[in-house]
Amino acid sequence: MAGGAVLVTRRPTAWHAATVADVRAETPTAKRIELDVPTWPGNDAGAHLDLRLTAPDGYQASRSYSIASSGEGTRVLLAVDEVPEGEVSPFLVHDLRVGDQIEVHGPLGAFFVWTPRAEESPRPVQLIAGGSGVVPLYAMAQAHADAGDASEFRLLYSVRTPADVFFADELAALANSGAVELDLVYTRAAPPEASLPPGRLTPERLRGAAVPADENPRVYVCGPTPFVEAVSRWLLDAGHRPGDIRTERFGGS
Ligand SMILES: Cc1cc2nc3c(=O)[nH]c(=O)nc-3n(C[C@H](O)[C@H](O)[C@H](O)COP(=O)(O)OP(=O)(O)OC[C@H]3O[C@@H](n4cnc5c(N)ncnc54)[C@H](O)[C@@H]3O)c2cc1C
Structure with a gap:
């Protein structure tokens, strides 16, 4: 492919059911969270998603999180840092457990992605x-x-x-x-x-x-x-x- 064309993969954006597959410490204030999302269409590197939590009384809260993984798989990797006094991140960092069910919407962010390009003179x-x-x-x-x-x-x-x-x-x-x-x-x-x-x-x-x-x-x-x-x-x-x-x-x- 010539002329610096971008190898973009068009992916449908939708809500998906996700199961927490793994949670581990990333830093003293952050967790690495791996989600199993069977219907995930894959994502380009740099994309993000919206994550939605629903409380037993039906109250919902959602926040955006970047995706640390890319490609076609159905495992989606996140890393969440705690914002003290925040509504969602302290829950994700301290209370999320393997097997928990959440919802994610994505992949999002076609502008802030990087994909390999076929270029005669690759740019840094x-x-x-x-x-x-x-x-x-x-x-x-x-x-x-x-x-x-x-x-x-x-x-x-x-x-x-x-x-x-x-x-x-x-x-x-x-x-x-x-x-x-x-x-x-x-x-x-x-x-x-x-x-x-x-x-x-x-x-x-x-x-x-x-x-x-x-x-x-x-x-x-x-x-x-x-x-x-x-x-x-x-x-x-x-x-x-x-x-x-x-x-x-x-x-x-
Ligand atoms: C596209 C996108 C991708 C993101 N990806 C990540 C990610 O990969 N990892 C990650 O940890 N976070 C990420 N964030 C931030 C995330 O969406 C939340 O804003 C963050 O987790 C705080 O949410 P909260 O509900 O705990 O805090 P809130 O209750 O929303 O906010 C509490 C207080 O903290 C302030 N605040 C909100 N966000 C931040 C912040 N990021 N830094 C400092 N102060 C803040 C608010 O202004 C408010 O005063 C991303 C945000 C966007 C828009």
Whole structure:
């Protein structure tokens, strides 16, 4: 396929019954949740879904969650960080059990997805995550590795401490295999081997770690709303074209 055509798979969006197949600790504040969704149509890397809980009295609450898995399977992987005082995430992190039945609506988000492209000159891909915003970006990085895709992939991941890194083993494996170049920015506590002391991502650190604008990268940014807005501004200031920056905001202020 020539001309950079995207291998898009059209998938119907619908509500699906899901059974919790596995729940395990991801970080001290987050859980990795695997759902068995027999009617799931598959999803591209980066997509999300709406998850709906129904209480015994009929009260319902739904929230969006990115999907850490991609492809055609009927197992759907999520990773949920607890927002203290939140309505839904504390339940998912503390009370959800294997065998519980929930509902999911999706897959959603055709704009914020990455699929392998057949290009004569593959463009680099720069992923930039804040906190749990790494979930869809991990899915993209894993899909890139699984596809043997030729484009350069870099992930810049801003996270509080080493213990807060989502998909730590998987990301280390992707980095060790050379599929993804991983740059971690620790905001509160850095491990001894870190090259920089802890501190928030700044325009200077972004410029130092990200693929430069003149290399024409596609950029995906995901995380809390203030993080995404700041990073998007810095990317534009650094010369990245608006059309090359795709963003997903997780909320918060
Ligand atoms: C497309 C999309 C994908 C998402 N994917 C993920 C994911 O993969 N993993 C994940 O953990 N979350 C994800 N989120 C966030 C998620 O949808 C919920 O917003 C989050 O779990 C909080 O829900 P809650 O009911 O616990 O809090 P709420 O009761 O909705 O909110 C409580 C308070 O927390 C604030 N708040 C809400 N969300 C956040 C946030 N993300 N950060 C900081 N403060 C917040 C609210 O403004 C409010 O003041 C995603 C959001 C979107 C829009």
